[in-house]
Amino acid sequence: MAGPDSRETVVRLDGITKRFGSVVANDGIDFELDDGTVHALVGENGSGKTTLMSVLYGLYDQDEGRIVVDGEPRTFDSPRDAIDAGIGMIHQHFQLVEPMTVLQNSILGHEPTTYGMVDEERARADIEAICSRYDFDVDEHLDTPVRDLDLGVQQRVEIVKSLYRGAEVLVLDEPTAVLTPQEVDRLFDLMGELRDQGTSLIFITHKLEEAMEIADRISVLRDGEKVGTIAAADATRERLAEMMVGREVLFDDEQRATETGEVVLEVDGLRVSDDRGLERVSGVDFDLRRGEIFGIAGVEGNGQAQLVQAVTGRRDVDDGRIRFQGEDMTDISRRDAIEAGIAYIPQDRLEDGLVLEDDLVRNALLGFQTLAPFVGEWFIDWDGVRDHADRIIDEYDVKPPDRTRLARSLSGGNQQKFVVGRELSHDPDLLVASHPTRGVDIGSIEFIHSQLLDMRDDGLPIVLVSSKLEEIQNLADRIAVMYEGEFVDTVRPDDVTEQDLGLLMTGHREAAGETPPAARDGGDLS
């Protein structure tokens, strides 16, 4: 690792302040990026990381402060200005034109021309030169439409695109969020290669291990302010977490459930199709006992969503059987499932879990509009619902504690705490939790995890779907790995490593890795 002290500063942000109405997203933040280093920017969701980088990339105008690039103060009115100054940004959502080829995407907006025509030969040569210089595999796919590539390759196309535009500083916004563990390793290798050849990188993440693994220095943001910058060599997980959250965070592995009760849920040969009629769940069997968390791991889009929807009555079953508490529940409606005590934390709180344009009072009733005590035969007891909303807000520490706020105006973590609180408040007999901590800050993750474990210890059976391996490994008592509609294997969390799970997630039954990972890039991740 390079000694940061001897390096020259390529980007300096001096006292950047950015306000949105009355909200201060960035409050006088100083930040320095040294030449040829990786500087990680960590913080909870809503701490101001992306805002700060959007200021640097010309997407927002700062209200105060200045940007200094290579020693010169600069003003960026648009990303175009930032790109001209040698700054590139890889967004969480890729900015690629899906039907166009990798080559076309790479040169888009900066096409080399001869007599006004795009000079494809020169473009090809330029891109190939970049690929061979940094050892990228993107040149293998130059004529493939981007939509046919998996996310890992698409991300590398984004990086090549930035390099082609002359980026010497690259900002990567949560680049690992969409990747499997193997691809994360690969990305880190590439980042190392870029750094060694003189590119400077800003790496936004909220995963502490990743920051410690790849970065030279780590800056922590909290509530729009910079808490501090430390050398990665001096960082520990505990210290970073404390800086991020503002208090001590416990990482102790929770005790596994030792005693489980009778079988509550039996799923037998289940087959489910998606909206387009394609079979997405192809014969899944499992049992769930009281007091047990059954984890379902997998790269998203391998049928987990359809499986969960079938169990919660949200989607029709093609074939197979679901029995819940001894009764056949295969063909029940969503309403029946709710009334039978099946609580459901949906994977998409913005789409399903909350009505964004409604306040928290109306949202407190969502899903329970047929149940006592808030609703009689016809009329809704809004006073009762208001008290109920206050209880959820209070017990689940939803901020701001104001039931009249629209669901839209809450941060992701607080939205999720509200959904979890609502679902657990009706004393369910089964909980199906789909990505319960997606896009949630670390403080709320800890809180939601402890709630799930408490409920488990009280005997609640839980189906937990997540693509976060750490979450599954820490919480689940058994883990099924789902790939292309089937369970590849069901394992005990203590018997496997993250690497083993990662391999299983790409369809390799031999967790030990005897099968060569041939499908690494060709694997269908869509």
Place this chain on the structure above:
Amino acid sequence: MSRQGTVRSALDRAADRMLTAGVVERLGIGIASVVLAFVVGLCIVAAAGYSPLIFLNEMLLGALGSQRGIALTLRESSLYILTGVAVAVAFRAGIFNIGVQGQFIVGGLSATMAILRLAPFLPTGAVGGVALIVLGSLVGIAVGGAYAALPGALKAYADANEIITTIMLNFIALGVVLYLISGPFQGEGRQEPRTDSLPEYVEFPSLLFETGSFSVVGLVVALASVAVAYVLLTRTRMGYDMVTSGKQASAALYSGVRAERTIIGTMTFSGMVAGLTGAVFSIMVLGGYVDPQGIHTYGFDAIAVSLLAANNPLGVVPAGVLFGGLSRGGSFIGITTDIPAQLVDGVIGLVILFVAAPELFRMAARRTGLGSERR
């Protein structure tokens, strides 16, 4: 700051302003819009070579200047309020019932025919009159509801777009009703397509106003339908399901709402209000039933009434009164002056456009996500 940023932040501020406006502010904005629209409209009247003063004077005189004028304004207002409620309830649930006009027509004819066919079995006089009005209205409500339930079921079970089916059913209603009143239901000895007249004792009592074609009862029925729709939407389970479906269909399905049942229920309720409007119209105004092609298109104008009211049943009342007043004042100008009808309609259209503009801006702002996050 870049120019783009300046424009954007100005739009954000404007959007915030519109979205956070309170009831009083919105009413103030509405009144200011009417005044402004008249200023612009009267300039156009003047430019066309007519006297803007006469225009304004006749407009006000027609709508409010006499007891008869007020009665006719309230009659039109009642019908706009009723049909406005029918549209608003459906729109709130995210269902575009464009077929209120058709449901209004079939409801009206059914009420008329029920009264005519039942009259021989009931005593004449006040008691029989009340009984026939109630029975006729119930039949109108039932038929209007059924006629709307049909496109509801088509949407729920066959995924047929309700905008298209309800528009088609409007044409079918026109054709079938015209056929019926020219054939099987044609009044005895009549040459024109028209049913028998309702018995004289089947009429609303003329309280307060002496004008034959308006009774306060009609206005009371309209306000009662507003109250029922408001309670339905805000206090009941059914209403919660409807509003949630309208706001965010996926969240409604997640919450166990049965989409099919909610769609059919919403359409049925909307059609029932339209059918009731038809019954009120035939009993209070027509006293029988006539060629539906000559009947004013309350069901279509109601779409504008509802949008003006932001699809809120309570807002339908002022919106309906505005429409009623403009409509009555406009036809009065047509009678008493030589100002062309097109010019009158143009000014009325201008008023509606100005009054609706803030709401359109709000809808656009919500859709484009303008304004700060904190609303």
